[in-house]
Amino acid sequence: MSGSFSLFIVGWGIIMIVLLAIGGFFMFRKFLKRLPKEDGKSILDWEEHYLELTRHMWGEDEKQFLEELVSPVPELFRDIARQKIASKIGEVALNKKQKQITRDTIIEGYIIATPKRDHKFLIKTLKEKNIDLRPYQSLFEQA
Structure with missing residues (x-):
């Protein structure tokens, strides 16, 4: 009895340490993302x-398209992914001096905001949406 209880306590301790580490x-x-860079902003x-500057540029169809693109992301991380992707889309739109967010801008921002390790997943998602990836090949190579 005593040996199994000790094993239980050790196992529980290991589980707690792993969960705390994660x-x-x-x-x-999150702390590193909040640290200010050279320009004073994190x-x-x-x-x-970028989200604030471009909030008015999003139409309902574009918002729905972004939701479709981030829907495969696990729900726990979806809000973070949506914010990161939407802000990159806004940055792209502002750099192109657009008045409205377009489908092309969404795809471009989606590709740029997605880490290279996730590009296989991204390509699969875009192909499921019947999107021709040829115009965006240079973005995949830049990442």
Whole structure:
């Protein structure tokens, strides 16, 4: 009885340490994104900045298309992914001096905002939407 209880306590301790390490990792990443860069703004500050500047440029169809693109992302991370992608789309639109967010801008921002390790998944999602990827090949190579 005593040996199995000790094993249970050790196992529970290991599980707790692993869970705390995972939580700490994600908290540390969020902390790093909040640190100001040379320009005085953090990564999250810039994301919020681009979202605010371009909020009026989104139509309902474009919002729905973005939702379709981020729907495969696990629900736990979907809000973070949506903010990151939408802010990159806004940045692209502002750099192109557009008055309205277009489908092409959404695809371009989606590709740029997605880490290279996830490009296979991204390509699969875009192909499921019957989107021709040839015009965007240079964006995949830049990433």
